[in-house]
Amino acid sequence: MTFRREATMLANHRWLSPIFLLILVSFVTSIALSTRANNAYWVSSESGTDVPAREITPRMRVPPNLAQGLAGWDQVYSVLISPRCINCHTAQNYPQQGDDRHRHFANVIRGEEGRGVPALRCITCHQEVNADSTGVPGGPDWHLAPLSMQWQDKNDRPLSSAAVCGQITDRKRNENMDGKALLEHHSEAALVLWAWNPGRRPDGSMRTLPPLSHAEFVNATRTWVEAGTPCPRGR
Amino acid sequence: MATYQLNVNGQTKKVDVDPSTPLLWVLREELKMTGTKYGCGISACGACTVFLNGVATRSCIVPISLIADQKIITIEGIASDPVGRAVQNAWVEKDVVQCGYCQSGQIMSAVALLKATSKPTDTNIEESMGGNLCRCATYVRIREAIKMAAETI
Numbered sequence: 001m002t003f004r005r006e007a008t009m010l011a012n013h014r015w016l017s018p019i020f021l022l023i024l025v026s027f028v029t030s031i032a033l034s035t036r037a038n039n040a041y042w043v044s045s046e047s048g049t050d051v052p053a054r055e056i057t058p059r060m061r062v063p064p065n066l067a068q069g070l071a072g073w074d075q076v077y078s079v080l081i082s083p084r085c086i087n088c089h090t091a092q093n094y095p096q097q098g099d100d101r102h103r104h105f106a107n108v109i110r111g112e113e114g115r116g117v118p119a120l121r122c123i124t125c126h127q128e129v130n131a132d133s134t135g136v137p138g139g140p141d142w143h144l145a146p147l148s149m150q151w152q153d154k155n156d157r158p159l160s161s162a163a164v165c166g167q168i169t170d171r172k173r174n175e176n177m178d179g180k181a182l183l184e185h186h187s188e189a190a191l192v193l194w195a196w197n198p199g200r201r202p203d204g205s206m207r208t209l210p211p212l213s214h215a216e217f218v219n220a221t222r223t224w225v226e227a228g229t230p231c232p233r234g235r
Numbered sequence: 236m237a238t239y240q241l242n243v244n245g246q247t248k249k250v251d252v253d254p255s256t257p258l259l260w261v262l263r264e265e266l267k268m269t270g271t272k273y274g275c276g277i278s279a280c281g282a283c284t285v286f287l288n289g290v291a292t293r294s295c296i297v298p299i300s301l302i303a304d305q306k307i308i309t310i311e312g313i314a315s316d317p318v319g320r321a322v323q324n325a326w327v328e329k330d331v332v333q334c335g336y337c338q339s340g341q342i343m344s345a346v347a348l349l350k351a352t353s354k355p356t357d358t359n360i361e362e363s364m365g366g367n368l369c370r371c372a373t374y375v376r377i378r379e380a381i382k383m384a385a386e387t388i
Contacts, residue, residue, distance in 0.1 A: 105279070106279070106365050106366045107361075107362070107365040108365070108366070109362045109365075117359070117362045117363050118291075118347050118348045118350070118351035118352055118359075118363050119284075119291045119343075119344035119345070119347035119348045119351075119363040119364065119366070119367075120291070120344070120362065120363050120364075120365060120366045121290060121291070123290060123292070124284075124290065124291050124292055124293060124366065125278040125293050125296065125366075127296065127297055127298075127301055128301060129301070131278075131296045131298075133255070133296075134276065134277040134278060134295070134296050135277060136277065136278050136296050202277060
């Protein structure tokens with residue numbers, strides 16, 4: 001009863017309406033200005049130019065900062081040096097296999113284009129899909145990464161995070177891929193996707209997967225790319 | 236079961252098999268072309284080597300469903316190729332064969348090598364033939380025969 005009486009009293013005070021309207025307009029304006037400021041920063045950060053207000057869309061957002069970008073890279077690096085990836089990013093003239101990353105059996109050789117040698121090309125054995133009945137993995141155009149993308153040293157030890165990051169962001173070495181292309185590569189390249197569908201070993205057990213899911217890997221790559229592909233310091 | 240039309244040694248062959256059947260077993264069991272041998276069944280010995288569109292391929296691990304219209308050349312058809320003929324002649328001349336079980340795969344790989352490298356070095360031979368095992372250890376004669384074939388091509 002008390003509440004109803006007070007509400008009636010407020011309603012009778014007509015002078016309250018303009019004040020309420022003023023507060024509402026101020027609130028909406030401040031929200032809009034805040035959003036525009038954030039968008040302008042994001043767009044500037046990516047393209048180097050300001051974007052007219054009419055082109056700002058809700059998808060634009062504040063980019064990750066340097067620390068977030070480096071954290072994203074750490075996650076990306078943890079995948080790149082996992083056996084499913086690094087076994088074909090060797091510094092030698094041969095691929096590796098297995099979680100212990102031993103040299104590929106039968107003295108398989110890299111060859112001039114990373115696709116093996118005559119009579120013993122990668123596709124001599126590796127077909128377009130995994131052969132789970134035999135344990136031979138497969139994917140489209142099975143081949144080694146170029147030597148410019150070697151993520152190991154000559155003793156088959158993984159390179160440092162800084163060194164791998166330096167390679168991947170060097171467009172003279174990475175087949176001229178910018179951040180967007182790197183994100184696309186990690187999202188869609190058939191042999192990258194294979195790492196999360198590596199099939200069975202010859203003994204029938206499943207091959208181990210990279211430490212992140214593919215979705216997590218792509219998200220980490222996106223964060224790193226949106227932060228400007230920062231690399232950690234050091235060698 | 237599914238029906239597949241294959242191009243084997245220039246001839247069209249029709250087979251009705253399970254899609255997962257390896258090419259090796261289609262050749263041997265369905266088409267009765269037993270020159271291609273079963274060795275390990277896991278692509279590790281090279282005895283089952285055939286050409287798929289000119290690429291030396293282990294037929295034991297290629298399911299028939301992946302063949303499509305690729306041209307298959309087997310040991311039965313290799314003599315119609317000049318390089319294949321030269322390799323076979325050299326094999327006979329050097330008396331390479333001992334038990335012979337691996338030799339059809341060895342010859343197919345040797346032809347693939349010579350088609351890509353007409354004058355192979357010892358290193359070329361070792362690298363390209365490294366996936367073909369011979370329990371009789373005829374490797375020295377295989378190397379000699381490849382070099383002899385290279386001279387005649």
